[in-house]
Amino acid sequence: MTSTITNVQVANSTCSNYSKDRKVGEGTYAVVYLGKQLSTDRRTAIKEIKTGLFKDGLDMSALREVKYLQEMKHENVIELIDVFSASNSLNLVLEYLPCDLEMLIKEQSIIFKPSDIKSWILMTLRGVHHCHRNFILHRDLKPNNLLISPSGQLKLADFGLARSLGNPGEDLTSNVVTRWYRAPELLFGARHYTEAIDIWAVGIIFAELMLRTPYLPGKDDVDQLDVTFRALGTPTEQNWPNVSSLPLYNSLRVYPPPSRQELRNRFSAATEKALDLIIQMTQLDPNMRCASTEALLHDYFLEMPRATDPSELPQMPSKKKSEKNEPPQKKVKV
């Protein structure tokens, strides 16, 4: 699409009034433009979805994104501002968020204070809690999908894999979540899972924020099991009843669960309460893992230091402020 301006003026101004300024990325099913809402000068990201070009029509992830984002409005969830169709393409107008948590983690020049980490985890949990109380699973939490607004607010983005909570007896695909953040029940190929998979991912992100390097970087699906259990111990029938009946539970190398002291050494900067929260969020048995409510009420958030105010959180150094919104390289998962 070459036209730059969709110039429309409608009474009451409930009109589409967006400019597409610059192409910032192209993915399998969408092109992302940087734009502006002309009436308010608000910066937006416009995802133009190519409809009808592909063999399976409207992409599932586009449909999910619209379906779930339309429903939710929360400070810590990306806002879907508009959906409009023009020239036979479908456009999603999303909030413009220039930065993501992964960029910050990788930026060596920034030092994270304990209160900064607390603030990010708190905002992540608030967003996750909002999804869960609406019975929505995000299913793709990772630092790269936690976007940061110019004012420092962290927002969950990329709802391309989200779905509503499964009904009993309904099979869900276990091939979700980027590998490093995949909960053990998913690694074992469970056909039914719950919000706990999102909590696991948050736990791993928490660890990554402290370590400044991915916590469980498996090279492939088999290695992921090994890496995960080397760090957290191999699940057994004792600490996770019925685990052995999951499809992919076989011939595992048995690692002992880490002692508290080992974890203390690994996360040398963590306070006892922070460690507690990580342990609760990364329980191997999904039934033992804490829910988003419990996590939000955890003592870690009550102890000093207080979480940094979003506006005071570290930002990307301005020269490197690349204008990236949503990485458009979507995985299509069936």
Next chain:
Amino acid sequence: MSELRRDEKEGENGNSQRTFPSIVQVARPFFTSAELKHLHSFTIPDHKKLSYNQRKHQIYHFVFNIVRVLKFPLRVLATTMNYYQRYYLFNSFEEASDGEEPDFEKDPYTVALACLFLAFKNEDCIKKLKDIQSVGNKMREVDDKVKVHNMSYADAQRKVIMHMEFKLLQVIKFDFKNGSNVQSVDQLVVKIGKKLGIDYKTTMFCWLISFDIMSTPLCLVIPPHCIALAIIIVSLNLKPKDLNTKYNKADAPTSPEYLNSILEKIDCYEDFRCPETLVNEGILYILDYYVHQMSFSILNEFMPAVDAETGKEQIFKFMELKSRFNDLKVLSQKSCNNYSILNQDEYLKIWDYNIGSKGCSRFILGIKRRRFNLELDAVEKGAIEDENGSDNAEEDSSRVVSPST
């Protein structure tokens, strides 16, 4: 709850700036029966009403079989039926001619496949279009390898389905929630039944009704939880005794007094967040349906022809109940009960798919969201600035005050 603002202006301003027609569509998941009638008057001419209904039943049977072969939950079927009926609110119903070259655009079966395709996606039961096509075509005994329009039947059909999917998305106004985020009626009746402590037989009776009602346009009128509650109330009133079901659970028959006590305790709004008028609307619709179509219904197959207690045919029980419910308060249709009012509603027009290609159409779920304040403020500010500067000021500011001319 939903409303439409539409304004088309095509360069009448005379300024050099290019302007496009634009339209804002607020998703309207439900219609009153008067509105449905009004819409159908454009899309289904009187002489085609009968064939529309007959075809609808054939199509539903067809879709049901596909869903069954592919082993997908019933809610997929419910969504498909909803989409199919919605499609014909805004698109004229035409029968495919039996000529040599199949005309996919008009073929209701293609519409059904497109609806099914989108419903699969929306209900998170993903299936490749190719698979849906092959199951469907095999069922209709269509050879999808024959050449039509210089390509294979399947490819030609696929192309049209893709195109239709996009049309369908506009028909549903990108509202994937269908106005509510509760489950489908068949799941809800079972859940509500369990919550109220209703026995197996009565719940089964409810489920059978839900299966019948699924194919009616009631899903375009009231939300699923209200339909479900209406079904429960109807069943509790009828207190079915003899139901021929495959699995007859041998629990002790519940006494009518017990069912009555449940019935009395139901508080539509407090317990289930169902506005009473909507539930009443549902109750009357269900009773009407059985009074008129008892012999075609699925429920009928599971009941003995004659009610043991009264010695009369089953239909009389429904008629009797209906007469008792005659004075229920239902939806007021004052705002849409005559042609001139309905005609003013721009939403109820055959949808012009070209708007999106000439200008743009914007789809929103509701108008309650705060962001409009921002936009409104901006426009008001703009209007004031215009007043000071440009000659068009008067026109522009009046536009803000009175939306449509």
